[in-house]
Amino acid sequence: MASMDLAMSQEPQPGFTEPVAQSQKAFRAVLEALSRPGLPVACAPFAPAPHGLDLSVAAILLALTDLETPIWIGPGFDGGVSDWLHFHTGAPLVADAGQASFALIQADGACPPLDSFALGSDEGPETGAMLVVQGGRLDTQAAMTWRGPGIRDRVETGSFGLAAAFWRQRHAQEGLFPRGLDLVIGCGALVVGCPRSTRIKLSESA
Amino acid sequence: MTALLDGYNFAFLDEQTKRMIRRALLKAVAIPGYQVPFGSREMPLPYGWGTGGIQVTAAVIGLDDTLKVIDQGADDTTNAVSIRRFFQRMTGVRTTVKTREATLIQTRHRVPETPLREGQILIYQVPIPEPLRWLEPRETETRKMHALSEYGAMHVKLYEDISRHGQVSTAYDYPVLVNGRYLMRSSPIPKFDTPKIHMCAALQLFGAGREKRIFAVPPYTDVRPLDFEDHPFSVESWPTSCALCGSADSFLDEIVLDDQGGRMFVCSDTDYCADRRAAGHAGPATTPAEVTT
Numbered sequence: 001m002a003s004m005d006l007a008m009s010q011e012p013q014p015g016f017t018e019p020v021a022q023s024q025k026a027f028r029a030v031l032e033a034l035s036r037p038g039l040p041v042a043c044a045p046f047a048p049a050p051h052g053l054d055l056s057v058a059a060i061l062l063a064l065t066d067l068e069t070p071i072w073i074g075p076g077f078d079g080g081v082s083d084w085l086h087f088h089t090g091a092p093l094v095a096d097a098g099q100a101s102f103a104l105i106q107a108d109g110a111c112p113p114l115d116s117f118a119l120g121s122d123e124g125p126e127t128g129a130m131l132v133v134q135g136g137r138l139d140t141q142a143a144m145t146w147r148g149p150g151i152r153d154r155v156e157t158g159s160f161g162l163a164a165a166f167w168r169q170r171h172a173q174e175g176l177f178p179r180g181l182d183l184v185i186g187c188g189a190l191v192v193g194c195p196r197s198t199r200i201k202l203s204e205s206a
Numbered sequence: 207m208t209a210l211l212d213g214y215n216f217a218f219l220d221e222q223t224k225r226m227i228r229r230a231l232l233k234a235v236a237i238p239g240y241q242v243p244f245g246s247r248e249m250p251l252p253y254g255w256g257t258g259g260i261q262v263t264a265a266v267i268g269l270d271d272t273l274k275v276i277d278q279g280a281d282d283t284t285n286a287v288s289i290r291r292f293f294q295r296m297t298g299v300r301t302t303v304k305t306r307e308a309t310l311i312q313t314r315h316r317v318p319e320t321p322l323r324e325g326q327i328l329i330y331q332v333p334i335p336e337p338l339r340w341l342e343p344r345e346t347e348t349r350k351m352h353a354l355s356e357y358g359a360m361h362v363k364l365y366e367d368i369s370r371h372g373q374v375s376t377a378y379d380y381p382v383l384v385n386g387r388y389l390m391r392s393s394p395i396p397k398f399d400t401p402k403i404h405m406c407a408a409l410q411l412f413g414a415g416r417e418k419r420i421f422a423v424p425p426y427t428d429v430r431p432l433d434f435e436d437h438p439f440s441v442e443s444w445p446t447s448c449a450l451c452g453s454a455d456s457f458l459d460e461i462v463l464d465d466q467g468g469r470m471f472v473c474s475d476t477d478y479c480a481d482r483r484a485a486g487h488a489g490p491a492t493t494p495a496e497v498t499t
Contacts, residue, residue: 020216024268027228031266032325034235035409035424064232066225101229122353126233126242149238149385150424152405178387182236195236197385197424 012080013050015062015088022046026063029056030184033193038146038155040138044189051078057104057134057186064130065091065102072100072117076109077134100129107135107161107185114169117181125178128196136185136192137161148198160185160192164202171200208294217264218296223247227265227420231411234422239384240352241335241419249415256289257415259312259331263293266327266411267310272300274308279316279457279474286314303477315378317399319456319478322408324425330393332414335421337381337391357389360432368437377442381432384423389432397431398441398457404429448473449491451482 016022022045029043043056050058065071067090073082081104082093094100097116105111120128139158144167147154159167162185173180173196180196194200215221223245230244249257267273273293277286281303289312290301302308305320312329322328338348341359351357360381367375380397384390392400393412403410403423410423423429433439447454449470456478458471470491473479 020221021269023221023225024216027224028266028268030232031228031235031409034232064225064229066222068226069229123349125237125240126230128233128236130232149427150235152426178237178240180236182232197236197238 012084012087015050015084016046016059018046019062022059023063026056026059029191030060030064030193033184033191034182034195035150035193037148037150037194037198038157038192040187040190040192042189043186043191050084051080053081054134054136054186055189056191057132060132060184060186060191061085061091061102061104062088065089067091069101070094070099072097072103074103074105074109074111076106077104101127102130102132104132104134107133107137111166114166114173114181119173119176119179119181122179125180125196128180128182130182130184133160133162133183133185135161136187138187138190138192143167143203145201145203146194146198147201148195150195151198157192160187167200167202170194171202174199208291210298211295214296216297217267217293218250219247219261219264223261224265227261230420231262231265231422234411234420235409235424237388238423238427239388239390239421241414241421243418244420246415246418250292251288253416254333256285256312256314256331258413258417258420259314259329259415260289260292260413261415262329262411262413262420263310263312264296266329267293267297267299269297269299271309272302272307274302274305274311274477275313276311276316276318276475276477277314279318279459280476282476304481305475305477315394315396316457316474317395317402319453319473319475320481321402322406324407326408328406328408328410330395330410330412332391332393332412332419333416335391335412335414335417335419337389352388355387357383357432360389364432364434368434374433374437374439380439383430383432385427385429390421390423390429396442396457397439400429400431400439401441444471446471447489448479448482449489451479451487452489453479453482453487 025045033041049055071091118129142156143159183194185192230242234242275286275290277283305318314331378396379394380400412421431439444458457474459474
């Protein structure tokens with residue numbers, strides 16, 4: 001287990017300074033983000049962010065994970081991230097993405113096929129994983145149209161720094177609803193939600 | 207002002223419990239209308255007194271919030287008063303009776319008359335979350351029915367109502383289809399309030415403490431009452447308007463005045479009624495002099 005190497009690695013960087021208030025703020029930001037897909041929501045209850053993480057991503061992980069939430073960390077992260085997270089939350093790290101209830105990926109990095117994550121079952125869709133995306137960008141170039149619960153009519157969005165292939169896979173999962181993945185995309189001190197209920201249409205050029 | 211109690215975590219629940227409820231809430235928002243199981247805790251009041259709503263509020267509330275609590279539309283009834291006092295003592299957050307000023311509104315059995323806005327959260331106390339429970343007692347079966355979106359039994363129930371009584375006899379807790387997918391009980395709100403759930407600008411969260419379920423309707427979500435083309439859904443109406451504020455389009459409570467058959471109808475939503483009276487509206491039971499007080 002990665003935690004066994006804790007003593008060998010560098011000291012984990014600090015987490016929340018006021019855990020009760022800061023967890024609540026981070027949670028409310030994610031709640032708002034998933035309730036209003038596509039709308040960037042401020043999520044920076046503490047600073048500085050450790051180990052090269054976005055402020056929002058660090059806060060979301062600290063606020064929502066604990067010993068009950070296996071987490072899978074994708075490639076491209078500072079080696080200190082897993083120790084830091086395990087130290088502060090006790091969340092068990094898993095090597096198999098399908099076992100994780102939270103998964104952390106880099107927006108511009110490699111991501112395994114989306115169906116290798118836990119998608120839940122028709123009778124228990126809540127076991128579908130939450131995919132936390134680090135390093136998202138609020139680009140102005142429209143790449144998609146989103147519709148669905150939480151969106152009054154439709155919302156035009158950019159790709160948030162994620163590859164078109166990623167969004168095509170996400171679009172392909174819409175038929176699985178209520179099974180699916182819930183995305184929270186960290187963009188610095190902002191977070192954007194894309195729950196499984198959001199229906200995505202990619203622009204022609206994307 | 208009630209003093210903050212020492213020795214308790216902010217909002218009573220421990221942080222581990224809040225995280226568990228928060229994760230359930232996020233899944234509930236992502237799957238509108240689906241009942242997410244959660245580890246409901248013992249609360250310092252019995253099941254049936256709003257423990258589901260209280261746990262949801264406790265997991266959501268922060269120091270920046272302004273809390274309103276209503277019971278059947280009123281801010282000053284037992285359940286509302288004790289829950290509001292509970293959160294004053296456990297959080298110290300600002301409380302209000304004004305629907306417009308509140309960021310969080312915990313409710314038992316009503317949706318406020320004043321339209322809700324973006325950024326507000328309405329938290330319902332739910333006794334029985336499963337819409338199919340009186341048609342199918344087995345949880346294993348109802349889970350399967352939801353998985354398959356198999357809601358024929360509910361349509362049959364509504365049809366039998368019509369064939370027996372000439373109309374759908376469900377006056378509260380009216381079954382609705384959320385986002386075209388999940389059948390949901392609208393908590394026991396009167397069917398008068400059911401259309402307010404549809405495309406509401408506020409986030410709506412539902413907590414059932416005894417039954418250990420959380421579900422949600424995100425803002426701007428399609429929520430349709432089940433009905434038939436030739437028997438469309440309709441809401442209650444009254445032969446009169448509110449005796450105090452004269453409102454003809456709010457939900458009215460009947461109040462018995464004496465044993466001679468005397469009665470009056472007044473708004474169930476006390477804040478809405480008080481607002482209207484403050485704005486100069488008056489009903490048949492008020493004289494202009496009373497309005498100014």
